[in-house]
Structure formats: C-alpha cells, structure tokens
Amino acid sequence: MPDTERTTNTERVTNTERTTNTVGTQARGKVVAVTGASSGIGRATALALAERGAAVVLGARRAERVERLAARIRADGGRAIGVPTDVRRRADLVRLVEAAVTAFGRLDVLVSNAGIGPVSELGELRVDEWDDLIDVNLRGVLYGIAAALPVFRGQESGHLVTVASTAAYRTVPGQAVYSATKTAVRTVCEGLRQESGDVRVTVVSPGFVHTDFVHAVADPDARAALLARRDAIALDPAAIADAIAYAIAQPDRVDVNEIVVRPTAQR
Ligand SMILES: NC(=O)c1ccc[n+]([C@@H]2O[C@H](COP(=O)([O-])OP(=O)(O)OC[C@H]3O[C@@H](n4cnc5c(N)ncnc54)[C@H](OP(=O)(O)O)[C@@H]3O)[C@@H](O)[C@H]2O)c1
Helix, strand or coil: CCCCCCCCHHHHCCCHHHCCCHHHHHHCCCEEEEECCCCHHHHHHHHHHHHCCCEEEEEECCHHHHHHHHHHHHHCCCEEEEEECCCCCHHHHHHHHHHHHHHHCCCCEEEECCCCCCCCCHHHCCHHHHHHHHHHHHHHHHHHHHHHHHHHHHHCCEEEEEECCHHHCCCCCCCHHHHHHHHHHHHHHHHHHHHCCCEEEEEEEECCECCCHHHHCCCHHHHHHHHHHHHHHCECHHHHHHHHHHHHHCCCCCCCCEEEECCCCCC
16 A cells, blocks of 8 residues: 555565565454544554555544545555544444444454543542543443454454553553553453453553644643653554554464553653
C-alpha cells in the first residue's frame, strides 16, 4: 500500500530479513475490529493490518475520519468499513461487532485501543475526568469483551487485543486514575485469559507514543512539558501497530499475552 504517512519498522526491513514473513501470512484474511481507529495507534494499527491482508472494521466517534480511512484502504485494494462507535455505549460495541460479521462473515480479533489520558493530580479534584477515564478506558474495554465474546464462543476462536500502557506497571504523579484504569484492564485481560480456553488474550502496553494523546491534558504547563518530551523521545505509532500485528500473526495455539514497548530513551 503506498502510504507516505506510514514509515514503519516493517517497511524499513529488507525483503531478505522478511523471508519467514509470518506476519504477512497469518494476518491475511483475518477480520479485525479496531476501536479508536480515527487517530494515533488505532489508525496505524488499521493501516498495518490492512497492509498485511486483514479486513478491518474501524470504530471511533469521529465517523468521518474512520470512513475516510476505510475508503483509503479500499482504494488501495484492501477491505475496510467504518462504524461510528462510542465505547462508552455498550450498544455501539455490539454494533461494531455485528458490522464485522455482516460485512466479512466473522470477527477474528477485537483490538480495544480507544482511550483517553488527561493528566492531573488527585488534589485537583477533576472528578469529571476520573469518570471519563473509567468510562472510556475500563468500561469501554469491558463492553468490547461483552460484545465480542459471544461471537468468539460461537466460532470457538477469537482474539482480544487490548492497548493498555506502561502506566499499568508503574504510576507517576498526575497519572493515578489513568494508571488505575490501565492496571484494571490488565487484570481483566488476565482473568479473561484464565477463563477462556479458546480465546487468545493479548495486552500491548506502549510507553510514550507520538500521537494526539497529550492534547487532552488540561493544565497548559503540564501539556507543554509533555508535548516537548513527546517530540523528543516518543515512538512512531507504527511501532505499536507492528507489535499488535505480531501477536495477531501467531498461530492459533500461540497466545502472546503481554508486550511492553517503550522508546529506548524512556525511563
Ligand atoms: N500516546 C501514548 O503515549 C500512549 C501511551 C500508552 C498507551 N496509550 C494508549 O493508546 C491508546 C490509543 O491512544 P493514542 O495514543 O493513539 O491517542 P489518540 O491519537 O488520542 O487516539 C485515541 C483514540 O481513541 C478514540 N476514542 C477516545 N474516546 C473514545 C470513545 N469514547 N469512543 C470511541 N473511541 C474513542 C479516539 O477517537 P474519537 O475521538 O474519534 O472517538 C482516537 O481514535 C489509548 O488506549 C491510550 O491509553 C497511548
């Protein structure tokens, strides 16, 4: 796929280095729904998977963005549809999964990527932000599981990939609630893994990635500091997309449970 916006690790490696090419083989033909596909990691993941031959179902609130991305993938010969999705609404996740089954006959993978990350210390009492973090980052992932599991059970196979964060492993001042949601999501996924014999469960935890994520930080000084650090060290979202594609590409009996990907410079 010609894509000037996507300079991935994958594109940089040579054909010789890709002789095993398990990624290209195994993702091909899979049906993958991605939440938060309108920007950042979700968008990069949609492009990476479409490039590897998966059919992609793109969910986010900004409907025009996911539709434009789907149209571009189709124009490049891929298979894609956009579905307006707000992960705070359980019915929207059901609709996303149904759209995959209707358009492509099945759902092999749900990538629960949608997330928000406003940063503030607890003492600022931004209680509305706490509620939003729980609703999007935790409840949204649970609603995705609720929507996908019945389909996975019917197929006797499926794969839930959840984008958590290194904040699930270590919190810092200003990120207590964000970390709590990501830690909770990791725990939910581990529980799901233990309970589900035929569903693969993967948590991908990025460090700092160059996306719009930090724009949600309300405090101007904190936002400026984060933007400067992002521009200095953050990873291209394609690095996370490649990690997600790796997990999806494994044979059905291989369940990659956790992947942590940080910029080398991140402490
Ligand atoms: N960037 C980082 O440094 C970093 C680090 C660790 C983990 N992460 C995680 O990576 C994931 C993706 O973030 P990103 O960095 O790619 O940021 P981003 O560019 O801001 O993308 C966030 C995505 O989530 C979607 N979203 C937000 N609220 C939603 C809702 N209620 N319903 C549906 N979609 C919603 C947004 O789409 P709409 O606004 O169109 O709905 C957007 O597509 C998040 O889970 C985040 O926690 C990011």
